[in-house]
Amino acid sequence: MKKIVILAFDGALASAITGVVDLFAMAGVSWNRIQKQNVQRLFEVQIATQDGQAIQCINGIKLHADLAFQDINLADVLIVPTIGAAINDVLQRNERLIDFLKKYPVDRLIAGNCTGNFFLAEAGLLNERHATTHWGFRQMFSERYPLVKLNTDQLISHDQNIYCAGGGLAWFDLGLHLIERFYGFDIAIQSAKSFVIDYRRDSQLSYSLLKIAKPHQDELVQKIQDYLACHFHQNIALEDIAKTFNITTRTLIRHFKNALDVAPNQYLQAIRVEAARKRLEETDQAVDLIMQQVGYSDPSSFRRLFHKKTGLTPLEYRRRFSRRFAV
Numbered sequence: 468m469k470k471i472v473i474l475a476f477d478g479a480l481a482s483a484i485t486g487v488v489d490l491f492a493m494a495g496v497s498w499n500r501i502q503k504q505n506v507q508r509l510f511e512v513q514i515a516t517q518d519g520q521a522i523q524c525i526n527g528i529k530l531h532a533d534l535a536f537q538d539i540n541l542a543d544v545l546i547v548p549t550i551g552a553a554i555n556d557v558l559q560r561n562e563r564l565i566d567f568l569k570k571y572p573v574d575r576l577i578a579g580n581c582t583g584n585f586f587l588a589e590a591g592l593l594n595e596r597h598a599t600t601h602w603g604f605r606q607m608f609s610e611r612y613p614l615v616k617l618n619t620d621q622l623i624s625h626d627q628n629i630y631c632a633g634g635g636l637a638w639f640d641l642g643l644h645l646i647e648r649f650y651g652f653d654i655a656i657q658s659a660k661s662f663v664i665d666y667r668r669d670s671q672l673s674y675s676l677l678k679i680a681k682p683h684q685d686e687l688v689q690k691i692q693d694y695l696a697c698h699f700h701q702n703i704a705l706e707d708i709a710k711t712f713n714i715t716t717r718t719l720i721r722h723f724k725n726a727l728d729v730a731p732n733q734y735l736q737a738i739r740v741e742a743a744r745k746r747l748e749e750t751d752q753a754v755d756l757i758m759q760q761v762g763y764s765d766p767s768s769f770r771r772l773f774h775k776k777t778g779l780t781p782l783e784y785r786r787r788f789s790r791r792f793a794v
Contacts, residue, residue, distance in 0.1 A: 469649050471512045472542040474568075474586075475532065476561050478552030481524035483580050483638045487546060488512045490642040490662065494654065497661035509650055515539055517563040525551030536567045544576040544645060547583040548638070554585055554604070565590045578630035578645065580638045587629065588612040596626040599633045620778070639664050685726035687712065691719070692734075699738050700762045705731055739763070740776045747785045754781045 471491050473484055491510040499506050516522050519535035539545075547568075550557045558565070568590035571577065579587045584600040585608065587593050594614040605619040618624065623640055624631045632641035639662070647655035659665070683689075691712060695703075708731065709716045723731045739761040746757045755766060758781075763769040773781050 468508065469510050469543040471510050471544050471546060471645075472539055473512070473514050473546045473548060474536070474564055475514050475516050475522045475530060475548065476557065476564060477522050477524075478550060478557045478560075479522065479524050479583075480549035480551040480581070481526050481528045481530070482636065483548035483551075483583070484514065484524070484530060486636075487548065487580075487638050487642055488514070490639055490658065491646070493661070494646050494650070494658045498657035501661060509646075509654070517561070517567075536563065541572065541575060543649070544578055545571065546638075546641075547577075547579040547586045549581040549583050550585060554582055554607070558585060558589055561586070568592060574628060576628050576630070576645075578632070578641055580632045580641055581634055584608075584631045585611075587631070588615055592629060593626075593631075596629060597624050598626065598629070598631045599624040600631065601634055683726035685722055687714070688722050688726040691723075691731070695735060695738060699735060699742065700760055702762065703735065735762075736772060737776070740773055743769075743773060743781070744777065744784065744788075747781060748788050751789075754785075757781070 471487070473487055475484055491512045492508070495507040495509040513533040514530060515534050515536055515538075516532040517536050519532050519538070521529050521531045523529050545568075547564075565586060568577070568586060569592075577587065577592065581601045582604055584593070584598060585604075588598070588608065588611070593612065595616065597616045597618065599617065599619055599621040600608050602619045605617065608615070608619075609617055616626075619633060622633045622637055623644055625644075630641060630644065632638060643655045643659055643664075646658055691708060694708070694711065705716050705719060709719045712719070714722075719731055723729060723734060727734060729737075742761045743757050746752060746760065747754075750757075752760075758764075758766060758769045763772075770780060773779075773784070777784055779787065
């Protein structure tokens with residue numbers, strides 16, 4: 468039986484603790500009951516806090532602890548759950564958790580979920596390693612921990628003995644990966660089926676906002692952004708934009724790179740894909756019609772671009788995120 472210890476703290480996301488407990492506690496149990504087979508518990512799961520006392524999650528739920536950090540014998544995996552409260556405040560209040568991570572044996576498996584990965588980075592465990600975190604905190608994480616090889620497009624990262632999961636509810640993706648690591652693919656799939664959850668999601672792209680809203684003070688770029696917001700569906704070339712605003716193409720590119728850190732053609736692609744996403748979410752229009760409405764005429768090129776930006780085909784995106792229309 469493998470031992471899982473969750474390092475809990477005030478302000479954590481409750482489901483990132485209780486959900487992990489349920490998933491591991493029921494591995495080898497739920498599926499076997501459904502199949503009328505003998506139950507075989509595969510994991511022992513404990514909740515640890517800095518002093519062994521109960522903690523209060525961000526939603527107000529209080530969770531009792533099984534032990535204190537100092538009483539943890541070597542576990543098969545330590546898991547740091549999502550920070551639900553203000554990240555800086557939680558980090559400042561939990562120096563003992565960070566110190567514990569710093570001193571924990573370097574060869575043991577450690578996993579962080581979502582913003583819980585800030586704890587791993589704060590302890591220096593992610594320096595020069597590949598990692599991920601919630602896409603919404605990419606900039607904050609990158610600025611605070613420049614030595615980390617961050618890729619928030621990934622839902623799950625794995626570098627040596629460190630696992631990181633991206634989104635707030637990606638604890639079940641993380642848990643299934645760890646179940647597969649210890650007990651194989653079949654047990655992981657059985658766990659996923661018994662909980663009715665998808666397995667092997669690998670990207671946060673379809674959940675993230677396209678990075679096109681960076682604030683800046685460039686009045687020219689703002690005017691061009693306003694223009695593109697009204698004309699993105701038209702066949703527009705960089706030369707046309709430059710001519711409209713009486714500047715050279717080189718000047719146009721320079722201003723966009725300085726203000727938004729993106730080339731104008733990439734910006735145009737981003738707002739077109741964002742417009743397509745909204746139409747896929749909010750209408751039942753055909754994909755080819757949406758493609759034309761956002762400024763594309765080649766179906767294969769549009770689908771490749773959409774998949775590159777979101778990690779899904781247009782139809783897959785619609786199935787996952789669209790409103791349910793009455794029939």
